[in-house]
Amino acid sequence: MIADSLIVDRGVSAGDAWITVAAGDVRQALSALKDAGYRLLVFLTCVDHLADASRNRGGAPEGLGPTGAQGGPPPYKSSRYELVYQLRNLETRDQLRVRAFLDGDPPRVDSTHDLFPPANWDERETYDMFGVVFTGHPDLTRILMPDDWVGHPLRRDYPVGGEAVEFSEEHETWQTAPEKA
Amino acid sequence: MSDTGTVGQGITVTKTGEQGAFGGELLTINFGPHHPSTHGVLRLIVDLDGEQVRRLKPVIGYLHTGIEKQAEALRWQQVVVVTDRHDYLSPPINNLAYALAVEKLLGVEVPPRASALRVIMSELTRIASHLVWLGTSGIELGASTMLMYCFRERDTILDMNEEISGFRMHTSYIRPGGVMADATPRFLEMLDRFIDKMPSNVDEYEALLTMNPIFRSRTIGIGRLPAEDAKVLGATGPMLRGSGVAWDLRKTMPYSGYEKYDFEVATSDLCDCYGRYLVRIKEMREAVKILRQALDRLPDGPVNIDDRKVLPPPREELETSMEAVIHHFKLFTEGYSVPAGDAYVAVESGRGENGCYVVSDGTHKPRRVKFRSASFVNLQPLERMALNHMVADMVAIIGTADTVLGDVDR
Numbered sequence: 135m136i137a138d139s140l141i142v143d144r145g146v147s148a149g150d151a152w153i154t155v156a157a158g159d160v161r162q163a164l165s166a167l168k169d170a171g172y173r174l175l176v177f178l179t180c181v182d183h184l185a186d187a188s189r190n191r192g193g194a195p196e197g198l199g200p201t202g203a204q205g206g207p208p209p210y211k212s213s214r215y216e217l218v219y220q221l222r223n224l225e226t227r228d229q230l231r232v233r234a235f236l237d238g239d240p241p242r243v244d245s246t247h248d249l250f251p252p253a254n255w256d257e258r259e260t261y262d263m264f265g266v267v268f269t270g271h272p273d274l275t276r277i278l279m280p281d282d283w284v285g286h287p288l289r290r291d292y293p294v295g296g297e298a299v300e301f302s303e304e305h306e307t308w309q310t311a312p313e314k315a
Numbered sequence: 316m317s318d319t320g321t322v323g324q325g326i327t328v329t330k331t332g333e334q335g336a337f338g339g340e341l342l343t344i345n346f347g348p349h350h351p352s353t354h355g356v357l358r359l360i361v362d363l364d365g366e367q368v369r370r371l372k373p374v375i376g377y378l379h380t381g382i383e384k385q386a387e388a389l390r391w392q393q394v395v396v397v398t399d400r401h402d403y404l405s406p407p408i409n410n411l412a413y414a415l416a417v418e419k420l421l422g423v424e425v426p427p428r429a430s431a432l433r434v435i436m437s438e439l440t441r442i443a444s445h446l447v448w449l450g451t452s453g454i455e456l457g458a459s460t461m462l463m464y465c466f467r468e469r470d471t472i473l474d475m476n477e478e479i480s481g482f483r484m485h486t487s488y489i490r491p492g493g494v495m496a497d498a499t500p501r502f503l504e505m506l507d508r509f510i511d512k513m514p515s516n517v518d519e520y521e522a523l524l525t526m527n528p529i530f531r532s533r534t535i536g537i538g539r540l541p542a543e544d545a546k547v548l549g550a551t552g553p554m555l556r557g558s559g560v561a562w563d564l565r566k567t568m569p570y571s572g573y574e575k576y577d578f579e580v581a582t583s584d585l586c587d588c589y590g591r592y593l594v595r596i597k598e599m600r601e602a603v604k605i606l607r608q609a610l611d612r613l614p615d616g617p618v619n620i621d622d623r624k625v626l627p628p629p630r631e632e633l634e635t636s637m638e639a640v641i642h643h644f645k646l647f648t649e650g651y652s653v654p655a656g657d658a659y660v661a662v663e664s665g666r667g668e669n670g671c672y673v674v675s676d677g678t679h680k681p682r683r684v685k686f687r688s689a690s691f692v693n694l695q696p697l698e699r700m701a702l703n704h705m706v707a708d709m710v711a712i713i714g715t716a717d718t719v720l721g722d723v724d725r
Contacts, residue, residue, distance in 0.1 A: 148419045148658040174549060176661070177687040181674050220659055220672070220687075224546065227567055231659070252549035252692050263383075278376040278724055287384055294388045 136166045152231035157217075160234045161244040164219060168249055172221035172230060175250035178257065180264040181216040184290035213237045215266060219246075236266065245270040263288035335364035344706075348377045354451065354713065355720030357694075366705050371698040375691075379724040386684035390650035391417060391491065394684060398671070399485035401686055402722035404444040407436040408664040410489035412671035413684070415570060417491040419658040420675055423622065427614040429493040430572045435506065435609045436479070436488055437571070437662070438602040442513070443472040444665030445595045449520060452592075452714035456533045461523060468516050471509055478502045492626045493619030506610055513603045521596060534588035538700040538712035541586055548696040551689050552667025553598065554716060557591035559584040564663040576605045588715040595717075598665075625651050650679040659687075666690055666717055686725055690718035 136153075140163045143154040155163040213235035221230045236243060245268035247254040257268040258277040265286035268274055276283060285292055333341040346359035356377035362370035382401050386394045398413045399406040411433055418425065425433075446465040453461025473483040479502045480486040480495055488495045524530045540550065545558040555562055563580040565573040581597030583590035619626050623642040632639040655677035661670035667689030674683040693716050700716075701709045 147656040148422070150657070150659055173546070176549075176659075176668070176670065177672065177685065179672065179683075179685045181657075181683045183682075186676075218657075218672070224562065229659075231657075250549070251547055252695060255691065255695055276376075278379040280376070287381060290387075292384075294384060 136163060136170060140166070147231075150229065150231055152233060154233045154235070157234045157236050157243055160217070160219075160232070161246055161249075163232060164221075164246050164249055167221055167230065167232070171223040171225060172228075174222045174224055175246075175252050175256070176220040176222050176229070178217070178219050178246075178253055178260060180260045180266055180288075181218060182264060182288065182290045183214055183216060186212075215241045215264060217243060217260075217266065240265050240267045242267045242269055244268070245274075247271055262286065265289065331362065333362075335369075337365045339365055341369060348374075354718060357713070357718070357720055357723075359709075361706070361709070363706065366707075368701045368704055368706065368709055371701050371709070373694055373697055375694070375720070375723050377724065378720045380721070382725045383684055383686065386681060388680070390679050391653055391681060392646075392650055394681065395487050395490050396485075398686070399487055400721065401688060401725045402664060402666070402669060402690070402719050403484065404447055404719050405440045405664045405666070405669070406485050406487070407433075407440045407489055408662055408669060409671075409686070410487060411437060411571065412660055412662045412669050412686075413673070414489050414491045415660040415662065416658050416671040416673045417653060419660060420653050420656055420673065421491070421625065422654070423492065423620050423625070425493050425620055426617050427572070428497075428616045429618045431609050431613050432494050432498055432618060433489050433571045434573065434576070435498075435606060435613075436486070436494075438605050438609070439472050439475060439506075441602050441665045442599050443469050445599050446472075448595065448665070448714075448717045449592075452711075452717075453524065455710050455714050456530055458524060458527065458530060461520065464516070464519060464523070468513065471505075475502060475505050475509065478505060492622065493617075497618045498613075503610065503613075506606065510603055510607050510610065514600065517596060517599050517603075524592070525596070531589065533708070533711055534592060534715070535585070537588045537704060537708045538715065539587050540696055540700050544696070544699060545586075548699065549692045550667070550696055551692065552663065552665070552717075553581075553591050553594045554667060554693050554696070556580065556582045557594045557715075558586045559590075564661055564668060568661065570660065570662060576608050578605050588711050591715040591717075652677060652679050653681070661687070664689060666719065666722065667693055669722075688722040688725060690720070690722035691725075694718050694723055 140155050140159050141153050142156055145152060215236040217234045217236060219232040221232060234243065243266060245257055247257060255277060257271050258274060260266050261268060261274050262276040262279050263286055275281065279287065329343040331341045331343050335341045342363050344361045344363055346361060348356040348358040358374040358377065360372045360374060361368055382397050385397050389397065395410055395413060398409040402409050446469045450462035450465030476486050477483045479498055480488040540554065540558050542558045542560050545555050546560060559582055561580045561582050566580050578601045581594045581601060583593045627643050627646050628639040633643060653675040655675055657672065657674040659670055659672040661668045668687065669689050670687035672685040672687065673681055676682045697712065697716060700712050704712065
């Protein structure tokens, strides 16, 4: 199906099969999987493991593997960003999740929009929300947030409620009210 | 060089300087985001040659509400409330995707009566969602009476939502571990009456549209999406089945006991707007068949799993059992923890595959909740479908893609 040399790790999470590939091999691995029958990219997204990545900077804590057993200790993540590609074979109805761990500012990975057309918008969304740069994407612009937005909202260090309130007059009233009282 | 002007509300025009096939210049037209034909707030940047579409770029995000971010700040049981709100025309189906994903991580299975009630709510929602689609698409194509007929039946469904969950639209009825409450006898009566009445109502809709010459000429051969293209572009739901591909998650990857019901997957080989219309009409009829089977075979028993670590104890127990009080207190202060791992569950909504991907780090709040929304993916083939069609046809094409902008932008 896919060369074993590409697979860093494999396993099953809650019944879903998954493999991990190196961030540099994502394009090659997905291309091989597409040829093997996984023709549909169901979704592509990212998970921010900020807490794990900063806690475990010194290396894996003793006894914790890179994935964590079902119901066992939380998975150890040495990288901050985890890209997740959910693939499906429409003939056999098999599903496979491909993971890749990324670091860097901004994190970079090759685009797969030409292999899977739905990836075009998914990659834009992942860029918009997590700041992951997909090299080779034809139009890597923000898709959900306004074009002039600063920051990437789904990163774990982006606070809920941290955005400025649009209507400044009301905002000021609201801010100063407790002091006057 | 380019000069810009405004024609009517929400539409601006810019000259591109590019020569068109009819001797004129290509014009860039901005559609929306506030335009009645876009089913919400969708903005389209269209390059027109005369009245033909040469390029089309959907611009989305006007209804982005940060639901996925919000979910990370809520406890597992609280997230149900935000799942209601992305695809606001099919809340119970969104609840179901989330509940199934969490249950998959927890490793629990709900009792048969809960599964049957989930199927009933899903199918009622599917009908309600198709009715809104049929009514609004009818208006766009000049059949303004359709909305009156469709909303009449939709209101019956909303009444049933109110009866079973206390809420007409955002029901939050399906929750991890089961459903909010058992169906009341009055709900079952209302459902029985609805099932008896609905087939004749669908006949009524068909009498208005199926052989209507204006409707047919506006939809047949418009917005063609061949089966191979639909598969490659990731289209799901009536968009895919309207192109002749019999892919329905209720049949191909069954959940909640759908394999036990006898129904047909509606498909059409027309691959155009009319084909997608036929598919949705057939799906309403099939949904009624499923509802009848579910109601007749509704099993007795509990509607929630018997696990005090996930669901609160019944009210009566709180007065007599100290343990029940402790469980109640823990659940409403800290919530429950879900084993570390990740899970993806896909369910068939009225629009296609509405999936939910959840990642748990073993704590009482999700690390990540991702909604794979059908509308977001189904909107991408829009340019492919609308190319070289008239502007008026583009409106029909947006209509039959049946995207909910809340679901696109989340």
